[in-house]
Amino acid sequence: MEKYKMHILICGGTGCRASASELIQSNLENALKAKGLEDEVQVVTTGCFGFCEKGPIVKILPDNTFYVEVKPEDVDEIIEEHIIKGRQVMRLLYTDPDKKETVSDSKHMDFYKKQIRIALRNCGFINPENIDEYIARDGYSALGKCFEMTQQAVIDIVKASGLRGRGGGGFPTGLKWEFASKNDADQKYVVCNADEGDPGAFMDRSILEGDPHSVLEAMAICAYTMGADIGVIYIRAEYPLAIERLKVAIKQAREYGLLGKDILGSGFNFDVEMRYGAGAFVCGEETALIHSMEGLRGEPTVKPPFPAESGYNGKPTNVNNVETFANIPVIINKGAEWFSSIGTEKSKGTKVFALAGKINNVGLIEVPMGTTLREVIYEIGGGIKDGKKFKAVQTGGPSGGCLTEKHLDTPIDFDNLLAAGSMMGSGGMIVMDEDNCMVSMAKFYLEFTVEESCGKCTPCRVGNKRLHEMLDKITEGKGTLQDLDLLRNLSGVIKDTSLCGLGQTSPNPVLSTLDNFYDEYLAHVVDHKCPSGQCKALMQYIIDPELCVGCTLCARNCPVDCIAGERKEAHIIDVEKCIKCGACMDKCKFNAISIQ
Amino acid sequence: MAKIKLAKDKIEKLIDICKSFNNEGSELINVLHQAQHNFGYLPAEVQEVVARELDVSVAHVYGVVTFYSFFTMVPMGEFPISVCMGTACYVRGAEKVLEELKKHLKVPIGETTEDGKFSISCLRCVGACGLAPVVTIGERTYGRVAAGDVADILKEYQN
Numbered sequence A: 001m002e003k004y005k006m007h008i009l010i011c012g013g014t015g016c017r018a019s020a021s022e023l024i025q026s027n028l029e030n031a032l033k034a035k036g037l038e039d040e041v042q043v044v045t046t047g048c049f050g051f052c053e054k055g056p057i058v059k060i061l062p063d064n065t066f067y068v069e070v071k072p073e074d075v076d077e078i079i080e081e082h083i084i085k086g087r088q089v090m091r092l093l094y095t096d097p098d099k100k101e102t103v104s105d106s107k108h109m110d111f112y113k114k115q116i117r118i119a120l121r122n123c124g125f126i127n128p129e130n131i132d133e134y135i136a137r138d139g140y141s142a143l144g145k146c147f148e149m150t151q152q153a154v155i156d157i158v159k160a161s162g163l164r165g166r167g168g169g170g171f172p173t174g175l176k177w178e179f180a181s182k183n184d185a186d187q188k189y190v191v192c193n194a195d196e197g198d199p200g201a202f203m204d205r206s207i208l209e210g211d212p213h214s215v216l217e218a219m220a221i222c223a224y225t226m227g228a229d230i231g232v233i234y235i236r237a238e239y240p241l242a243i244e245r246l247k248v249a250i251k252q253a254r255e256y257g258l259l260g261k262d263i264l265g266s267g268f269n270f271d272v273e274m275r276y277g278a279g280a281f282v283c284g285e286e287t288a289l290i291h292s293m294e295g296l297r298g299e300p301t302v303k304p305p306f307p308a309e310s311g312y313n314g315k316p317t318n319v320n321n322v323e324t325f326a327n328i329p330v331i332i333n334k335g336a337e338w339f340s341s342i343g344t345e346k347s348k349g350t351k352v353f354a355l356a357g358k359i360n361n362v363g364l365i366e367v368p369m370g371t372t373l374r375e376v377i378y379e380i381g382g383g384i385k386d387g388k389k390f391k392a393v394q395t396g397g398p399s400g401g402c403l404t405e406k407h408l409d410t411p412i413d414f415d416n417l418l419a420a421g422s423m424m425g426s427g428g429m430i431v432m433d434e435d436n437c438m439v440s441m442a443k444f445y446l447e448f449t450v451e452e453s454c455g456k457c458t459p460c461r462v463g464n465k466r467l468h469e470m471l472d473k474i475t476e477g478k479g480t481l482q483d484l485d486l487l488r489n490l491s492g493v494i495k496d497t498s499l500c501g502l503g504q505t506s507p508n509p510v511l512s513t514l515d516n517f518y519d520e521y522l523a524h525v526v527d528h529k530c531p532s533g534q535c536k537a538l539m540q541y542i543i544d545p546e547l548c549v550g551c552t553l554c555a556r557n558c559p560v561d562c563i564a565g566e567r568k569e570a571h572i573i574d575v576e577k578c579i580k581c582g583a584c585m586d587k588c589k590f591n592a593i594s595i596q
Numbered sequence B: 001m002a003k004i005k006l007a008k009d010k011i012e013k014l015i016d017i018c019k020s021f022n023n024e025g026s027e028l029i030n031v032l033h034q035a036q037h038n039f040g041y042l043p044a045e046v047q048e049v050v051a052r053e054l055d056v057s058v059a060h061v062y063g064v065v066t067f068y069s070f071f072t073m074v075p076m077g078e079f080p081i082s083v084c085m086g087t088a089c090y091v092r093g094a095e096k097v098l099e100e101l102k103k104h105l106k107v108p109i110g111e112t113t114e115d116g117k118f119s120i121s122c123l124r125c126v127g128a129c130g131l132a133p134v135v136t137i138g139e140r141t142y143g144r145v146a147a148g149d150v151a152d153i154l155k156e157y158q159n
């Protein structure tokens, strides 16, 4: 990077690309050329900065100015003012919503202050398509270090670090590597699980888009410890950008002799291939994933045998999640003691979360284990959108649960979340406000499970369908108290008798909402009301006679002609005929129509 | 096996795709990805050729095609519309956007309009949750879509 006086980093993550960051990049390059500055200022496309809410993000080095919500037409001003005259473009700086002051360096923003970036260390700092930038930040030095150690010594470091799998299960990584290393075979495999099935989560995708080499390096380290020479990345076909970046990274690593035969003169051979998922959530489960890699339907099978004994092509296979891998090179470089000093007693290090939903700062965050939900939601997340009231936070995706106000001060780690009735999962964290109906939320997840169940075992295939039907009935206002008991009983049966993790956890969204929001279920069942006004069948549009001026606009727009009233007199809706399309409410200029 | 009705050049293209994966049955999913990339969808005829080339049963190919939601057996519209139904988009009102789209285009999810212009499908998290709710049309991504924006967005494609 030395040759250039300045660098302009532009976010090339999926979120920012969706708001024209590629055009900003080409505008920047053209503007620099027009001013003859292309040899002094370099434009670097990076991975996600994390602060997706305020994207597209542009950062200028060396002064660390952090511009938010940049538009393609802002480029000339950035070049003219900042690059040439050395003056910050004030209107593009981030404004702290509380203090109403601009903050130019991301270090001082509330969003970043409490974060520690280990897995995301390079995201937003380097160009993921340039291996030199990874190497300049200690990349591949951990792999070199490992070659000077015995396999067991490397495994011991990972064990001592306390790292647990980030894919959801939380199994100790070092132990898993040890199992795989002890099984003798002529062929072994390392698999990276990049199937990221939790809908509403994008941690793994962002790591692969922003720092693909960290995963390749870790896979090579893992392969070295267990004696594997082939690695496979199983990635969702829906992640075209991550796939592209991985392909570039694999090619560059091969050119540099960091993948292939006799890596760094160690005599160790290792290469990586890719396999594509095709939109089946259950394929994230490791046995299903392996079947899918073999070209079959992705149906889970009973464990044991564990993949460490008999996995891909019947050979010992070690499967780890993307984020788990991304931690490895740092652990080797900085040591187990350093890593285990971060976090709580049984959960070490950090966790990446995709923070989303009704929160001000949607984005990708990495916090030390033990951070509380309150800190994440209110300090990093900036609180609830539009000043609404916090209602629940969902972690663990379709396998997890909804936590409430009373859990806000719980330190986040594997065991605490489980004890609270949810789970860590892979890192989706969805915040809900008073307008979200919790029965509908449970129904939303069940709909997902019903669609994604592989159908192999009856409790999951049929049971979840029944759960979904009951929830549907409740949101239609036709549920009974007896249904609530049935929901709970059936949930227990499904959990106890399903074959794989999908079925064993699928009732969690139902159980946790029953536990934490029983009143809301009661309101649907007993009063036939949806307190948050989300369930269409239970709402009623009514006209407030005090506010209605009788302009007739609503009546003229009602598709089923169910609004009656004379001009200049209060109108009235026939609730029996109303199809709840909302057209009248949209049209009324006097706010006379509301939902009850 | 049923008579194969695909055009000759298409059959040849498929044979080439299978060959590029060494006609190995374990590469079935990769072959199907390539085939769908080339033809846009995987009708029965395509599945039959793939089965023959990889020396597996048609039932096996069909089983895999129907298992994975990424594979489709019906052609998509000229402008395929996908509504993100990931959790982040759902809690920010994606359902209303979907309703509005269905109302405008008068087709259910998974189908294509009569003129072949639009098809509607649902996706799960396109990775732009900061922009929720998100709708994609072809390669373009629309963020922070409200039900009221739907008509204007569709207008861009209707001429």
Ligand SMILES: Cc1cc2nc3c(=O)[nH]c(=O)nc-3n(C[C@H](O)[C@H](O)[C@H](O)COP(=O)(O)O)c2cc1C
Pocket (backbone or CB within 6 Å): A164, A165, A166, A167, A168, A169, A170, A171, A173, A193, A194, A195, A196, A197, A198, A281, A282, A283, A284, A285, A286, A287, A319, A320, A321, A322, A324, A325, A426, A500, A501, A502
């Ligand atoms: C239904 C189901 C879905 C899963 N989805 C994922 C996933 O998307 N990504 C992932 O890394 N692990 C997923 N897992 C966990 C994997 O089975 C496996 O435990 C994990 O990849 C191991 O890696 P780790 O130890 O590094 O976490 C899923 C498990 C189940 C039961």
Ligand code: SF4
Pocket (backbone or CB within 6 Å): A282, A299, A300, A452, A453, A454, A455, A456, A457, A458, A460, A461, A498, A499, A500, A501, A502, A503, A504
């Ligand atoms: S629990 Fe569900 S997803 Fe898992 S094997 Fe059984 S049917 Fe398939």
Ligand code: SF4
Pocket (backbone or CB within 6 Å): A543, A547, A548, A549, A550, A551, A552, A553, A554, A555, A570, A571, A587, A588, A589, A590, A591, A592, A593
């Ligand atoms: S549009 Fe509003 S003000 Fe006009 S008649 Fe209807 S309810 Fe009354």
Ligand code: SF4
Pocket (backbone or CB within 6 Å): A541, A557, A558, A559, A560, A561, A562, A563, A573, A577, A578, A579, A580, A581, A582, A583, A584, A585
């Ligand atoms: S919601 Fe729709 S159907 Fe009901 S009164 Fe208003 S316009 Fe008519």
Ligand code: FES
Pocket (backbone or CB within 6 Å): A011, A012, A013, A014, A015, A016, A017, A047, A048, A049, A050, A051, A052, A053, A055, A056, A057, A364
């Ligand atoms: S995608 Fe740009 S900040 Fe996340």
Ligand code: FES
Pocket (backbone or CB within 6 Å): A199, A200, A201, B084, B085, B086, B087, B088, B089, B090, B124, B125, B126, B127, B128, B129, B130, B132, B133, B134
């Ligand atoms: S949930 Fe829709 S983009 Fe993530």
